Each structure stands twice: as C-alpha cells, then as structure tokens.
Amino acid sequence: MIKLNITKKLHGANGAMQLALNIDIKEGEFVALSGKSGSGKTTLLRILAGLEDAQGEISVADKIWLHADKSLPPQEREIGFVFQEYALFGNMTIEQNLLYVTKDTKLANHLLEITELKEMKKRYPHTLSGGQKQRVSICRALMKRPKILLLDEPLSALDSAMRTKLQNELLTLHKEFQTTTIMVSHDPSEIYRLTSRVLVLDSGKIINDAKPTDILLKRQGSQKFTFQGELLEIKKVDVIFVAVVAIGQQLVEIALSNSEATSLQIGQKVILSTKAFAPTLS
C-alpha cells in the first residue's frame, strides 16, 4: 500500500502552480498517470523516486519514505525507474547494465529472455534500436525487484508495432513480478490494455480517478458508439457542409447541418457518435 500526501510549488511553463496530491495505491496495482504536459506527472514520479523534494508524507508498505524533514534518499527507496530517453549506461554492455544494479545473473538472464534480448547481451547500448534500448531499461529497473516501478512515458518514442510488442512484455512482467506500477501515458489503447486505474492530473491536482473504461469510453446517454476526434476543416459542398475529423490515425468526412457548421470551430476536440443504425465491422 502506497500512501502519498504531498505538496510542492512548481514553476512550469504556465507560471507558478501548486502540486497538491493525496493518493492511495494498492499493492500490485497498475496505475496510469495521464494529463496535459506540464500538469506535474513527471514531477510526481520524481518525488516518489526521491529525485526531487516535496512537503508532506509518503509511506510504502508502512515504511516511511518522506515525513516532515526526513526524506529517504533514492538509493534506499525500493523503486525501479524507466526514463523516457532510456538513460542506459553507455560504457557497459546490456548484461553489465543489468548486473550493475544487482549481481544476480539468473534474474538478468530471465529478464533478457522474456524481452528477447538474450542474443545481444554482449552488445553496447549505442548499437541498439530505440525499442531495444527501452527494453533494456525496463529490465534494468526490475533488477532490484522493486516495490514500485515508475515508468515515464516509456513507449512514446517508439513506433506503434514496437509499442504493442512492449506493452505485451510489460503485461507479462507485471503478471510475473506483481510490482506496483505507475506509468505516465497519453495513449488510450495503452492505458486500456495495461492499467487498472487512471489518475488524470491537471495543474498539479487530480481531476479524475477511475477505471480506464469509465474514463476512456466516453458514453453519454444512449449512443451506440462514439469516437473522439479533432475537427480539421469545414468545407461547403453544394448545399451542405462537410467536416473533416481526425480520429486516431484516420480522417473521416461527416455531413453537418448549417447550425452545426457555424457553432463548431476548427481545431476543436469533437465527439462523433451515432444512434440509429446498426454498423457493420468488416
């Protein structure tokens, strides 16, 4: 059980703001941390890791990590941290990167096997692709058998095929090690597949705390299905208006009424939904 009740003054891109969080996280939970950039997600991870100071209290499994003027240094907190930009030790081979943390060859080999890196364990980080580097980084973070695994947008720099592959590996690892995991992510499918709870941050406060389905499946009323998208353009075609909406990687055209065309604005986030027909998926 992680209990966290902290405050910290931040000087972000949008001026000064107060980070004020009060969160309980159960053991073994996989939590997603979502929200606009500059909302304090990375700072929260760094405070948990002991890399930044804050006022308040943090206790993990009845052990106090932060209280009043006492703060446990990162060395003594049982955490694993996966940085967005990998942060591997460039002077060591993959295997050495892992063994630097703990001299547990068995665990290192096991982790490298799960992540399909065993063949290249004698190679140096600079010879690896982004996806491979991030897998090494995840393995390295697990070498200490941490109580908490912190992932700071670990997959955002990777292409979608590699992302899916690593999501599977993260799932496998989470099932096996049962490590309480907190992951910063913006990707709805990633949040849905991996996590059991989503915390949405805005300007240093939690504005939403719920199951991924409750937050991601935005259904209001009796719609059959809905998509969230961004309105790119409104064209006038003969007598009607046609809107171009980006939904994920795909663009769709939708006919609009006169009143809709005047009330909507380009660049706006829109919800596309339908009620009255049976769609077919093929």
Add this chain to the structure above:
Amino acid sequence: MSFEPFILSFKLALLTSLILFCITLPLAWYLSQTHSRIKPFIEALTTLPIILPPSVLGFYILWALSYSSPVGAFFEDTLGVKLLFSFKGLVVASCFYSLPFMVQPLQNGFESLNKNMLEASYIAGKSRLTTLFRVALPNMKSALITAVIITLAHTVGEFGVVLMIGGNIPGETKVASVAIYEMVEIMDYSAAHIYSAVMLGISFAVLLSVYIFNARQSRRFGL
C-alpha cells in the same frame, strides 16, 4: 645540445597534471552538481589564471612562497622545504597557473553527461562515489583526455610564471621555454631554432592525437 630542459619541462608537466587531476576532480564534480550560491565565486576564482597576466600571478605566488608570507615560512620552518627557485616551487606555481585548464574540461564533461543516467545509478542503489567512478567518468573519456593533455601542454608552454618563481637554474628550474629565451638573449639563434622546432613539433603532435582520439570516440559511441 642538451635535452635536460625538455626532460625538466615534461617532468614538471606530468607532475602538475597528476596533482591537478586529483585535486580538481572532486571540485569539478561538485561544481557540475551544485546549485549553490557560491558556485559563481568558485568558478570565477578558478578561471582567474587564464586572464591574469603571468607577471601578476607570478608576483603573488612569489610573495606567497617567500619567507615573508605565512605559507612560505611554514614550508621552510616546519617542513624544511625552500620553495622559491626550486623545482618544488615550480610545481606549486604550475598548479595555480594550469588550474583552469584542468577544471573546465572536467566540469564541462560532467555537465554534458545525461542527468537521468546518473539518477538511474542512484536509483540502482549506488552511492555518489560509485556513480562517479563507474558511470560518470567512463562516459566522459574524451573530456578526461582533453583535460589532462591540455593541462600537460599548457604547463610545458608556460614561461612567465616559471621565470619569476624558478629563475634559470640548469637541471633544477631551467625548463625548455626558459632555455629558449636564454638562447635568444645570448644570440645563439641556431640552438634557439632547434629547441623551438622541437617544441613546435611535440605540441602539434600532442594536439593532433587529442583530436584524433576524440573523433574516434565520437564515432564509436555516437556521442
């Protein structure tokens, strides 16, 4: 023609670089990691020898090492070491003179390291000292080489301070640069030519090898 001045020059340079490396490594690490308010003062202080005329630096060191200053008196009375016009005094003076050339490349090297990489080492449970020796230093080899070689070269090339502190005692303080000055003074131009050419050749070879090493490093590690 005697090679004694050259040997003396390189002995001085080697000793100075070795001592400076040991002293400034913790200092440069501290400067790269701290946000303290005294950081600019220390940085300004360590950079002073670059802009001060050697005569000013030489004058202060001359005074500090002489018997009339507490430092000089302490060395002479307690340790029985006379620093002025001796090789030991030259080493002390060179350490001040070449200080910025060791501190700055080291500090730049530390500052250019990926901060997250150092943090990953702390999170792995490693102390600052372990992180320094096993992660920081091995990942800044070209900064290390640059610092040591430039300090070596700069110490070999020093003239004004050496002349003021050491004078011109053969086998003790007569280093290559001073020897060349003396040859020009007594109008022995052919010897001056040879000595100068040797200095030029060595200096160029040293710098060339540094640049070749750094280019190889960056190709190997894609830095």
